[in-house]
Amino acid sequence: MSAPTTSHQHRRAHAVDEVLPLPKLVTYGFQHVVAFYAGAVLVPIIIAGAINLPQQDLVKLITADLFTCGIASIIQAVGVWKIGVRLPLLQGVTFAGVSPIIAIALAHGGGSASLLYVYGAVIVAGIFTFLIAPVFIKLLRFFPPVVTGTLITIIGLCLVPVGAGDAVTNPHTGQHDPTNIRWFLYALGTIAIIVAIQRLFRGFVATIAVLLGLVIGCTVAYALGDMHFDKVGQAGVVGFTQPFLFGMPKFDIVACLTMIIVLLITAVESTGSTIATGEIVGKRIKASDIGNVLRADGVATVIGGIFNSFPYTAFSENVGLVRLTGVKSRWVVAAAGVIMIILGFLPKVAAIVSSIPNPVLGGAALTLFATVAVVGIQTLGKVDFTDHRNLIVVTTSLALALWVTAYPDVAKAMPTGIDLLFGSGISIGGVAAILLNIVFFHIGSRGPRVAGGGAITLDEVNAMTRERFTEVFGHVVQDVPWAIERAFEQRPFADTKALREAFQDAALTGSSEQQLELIRAFPNLGAEDATGHALAVDHVALSNLDEGDHNDVVELATAYLEHFGFPLVICARETERFERVLKNGWSRMDNSPGAEKAFALIEIAKIVNYRFSDLVADANPVAAARFSRFNELT
Incomplete structure (x- = not known):
């Protein structure tokens, strides 16, 4: 009897919290550092080159960057109080801040003195992010895919010229030399090597x-x-970049507002990375977890401003590495953080990195920045461009961003202060996307916003055709025609409560034959499509099982279907561990078919309720307010 008990207790420990043996922690942690390193050091290198920092200052920026990246990663992975999500999220300096940081620095004369205004803005933005964490979830409706996709695309496109500039820079003089084919071949060769490795290799390589x-x-x-490595010999073996290296920070209102916009963008990015990581490691992400992520981002960004670094967010490369390797322990990322802190005390390593020739760096930067743009384009793929409002938001924002990027001197025509906003394509494009979304989708319309990423109001739902209603809401009731028709017939809906009740009633009030049709429309637990993706998409607890556990679920579902003639339906969102799903399912095998049909309908009603809450903005404002308070206390 003791063996099963031990196995059951062992399964209670989530893989995220598993502390691996020290050799594995070091090995896997170093792998994270290697995957992260190139992207991490690119930011200070690009910024230093753009604002004409001397080589010795660049070395200090790199060591400061590594040191604070390590601290930020430990804060996020290990967690203290409500700071840190306690997931394997490795933190790095966000590329979203590169162009605005350069614009802020150049607006104040460039060089090391201009960094005082940058760090002032970084510290203010970090404090803002920390304070706004509890209410940020409520602001997410202002950042639908049309806004986030546009912002990310703008970031990538506006950074491409920075990489292009490096690609034609003479590494000996630091001056642009676009007519020299030697630098062109270095950049093109670097791009070709990156492409070849991606084509010829898989996995870690x-x-x-x-x-x-x-x-x-x-x-x-x-x-x-x-x-040349002349500077490496001059760098110390061990060193530390002290806080406020260039002096005490200075504060400029427009610079601070610009950096706050950048942090809002990275907050959305961090939210997406957290949800993606939760899916990878099989852990449910709550609203309170997003708050913890943002508090950690805010604290890390403030630390970055103090220790001569920049804003922080989760590195998507390392999120992909977690998926690739299957190593889910957050303590591996903590180990990577320790390694980065150690590297931050080794100036010679930073000096070697700072010696990378500009054309080689430019070639790598071009691929990375273009990748950022592609991520934005992928996000825009979720946007309904048949709605002309979305088209206007994207095209106008892109046009403004690329206009300012192509002709940065337009900022000189603006009044003092406002010129900084127009000094960066990312800043003006980001502000335009946010404001246009508010103008088109949040001002002058009545009723709560439902579906469409916040683009459809309750009034518009009441005016929908049957076909459009089915397209938007069919998934709530598994696209079963009679259930959709029953809900559609309840129009007009006075509020979202009435809309919810229409779907609940539709799921529970059909004839006996219709109810069986609804139950049979749901896929079996453990069922997968031809590509291996789970068909039972509501079963979050069952989406990341190992082979043995998945087979246990399939065995249960198969036996249940053979016994009752309809699939086993369980609302697994209310069950964090798959063992409880198994126990619940096997215990129901002794029920009568009539009782099981009733059980299945109750579970379907729960699933309908969750799907409705996912789809409809402010679906239950009273409960949302109460549970947000509860989440803050847990």
Whole structure:
């Protein structure tokens, strides 16, 4: 009897919280650092080059970056109080801040003195992010895919010229030299190496394609005499970049507002990374978890401003690495944080990195920045462009962003203060996307917003055709025609409560034959499509099982279907551990078919309720308010 008890207790420990043996922690942690390193050090290198920082200051920026990245990652993975989500999220400096940071610095003369205004804005934005965490979830309706996709696309496109500038820069003089084919070949060769590695390799090697591209490109440049390590010998073996290296921060209102917009963008990015990581590791993400993520981002960003670094967010490369390796322990990321802190005390390592020739760096930067733009385009793929309002939001924001990026001197025509906003394509494009979304979708319309990423109001639901209603809401009742028809017939809906009740009643009031049709419309637990994706999409607790546990679920579902003639339906969102799903399912095998039909309908009603809450904005404002308070206390 003791063996099963031990197995049951062992399964209670989530893989996220598993503390691996020290050799594995170090090995897996170092793998995270390797996958992260190239992207991490690119930000200070790009910024330093754009604002004309001397080499010795760049070395200090790199060591400061690594040091604070390590602290930020430990805060996020380990967690203290309500700070940190306690997931394997490795933190790094966000690329979203590169262009605005450069714009802020150049607006104040460039060089090390201009960084005082940058760090002032970074600290203010970090404090803002920490304070806004409890209410940010309520602001997410202002950041539907049309806004986030536009912002991310703008970030990528506006950064491409930065990489292009490096790609034609003479590494000996630091001056642009676009007519020299030598620099062109370095950049193109680096891109070709990255592409070749992605094409020829899989797994871990593919994840470090950018790093390998930089290493191979630097090797060739060194062999041809275009890379020198003179500064490495001058750098100390051990060193530390002290807080406020360049002096006490200075504060500019427009700079602070610009950086706050950047942090709002990264907050949305962090939310997406957290949800994605939760799905990968099989852990349900609550509203309170998002608050914890943002508090950690805010604290890390404030620390970055103090220790001469920049805003922080989760690195998507490392989220992908968690999926790729299957190593879910958050303590691996904590180990990676320790390794980065150690690297932050090694100036010679930073000096080697700072010696990368500009054309090689530019080639790698071009691929990374273009990748960011593609992520934005993927997000925009979720947007309904048959709605002209979405089209106007995207096209206008992109046009403004690319206009300012192509001709940055337009900022000189603006009044003092406002010129900084127009000094960055990301800033003006981001502000335009947010404001246009509010103008088109949040001002002058009546009723709560439902579906469509917040684009459809209750009034519009009441005016829908039967076909449009089915398209928007069919998934709530598993696209069963009679259930959709019953809900549609209840129009007009006075409020979202009435809309919810229409679907609840539709699911529970059909004839006996209709109810069986509804039950049979749901897929079996454990069923997968041809690509291996789960068909029972509501069963979050069952979406990341190992082979043995998945087979147990399939065995239960098969036996149940053979016994009762309809699939086993369980609202697994209310069950965090799959063992309880198994226990519940096997215990129901002794019920009569009539009792099981009633059980299935109750579970379907729960699923309908959850799907409705997912789809409808402010579906239950009273409960949402109460549970948000509860989440803050747990």
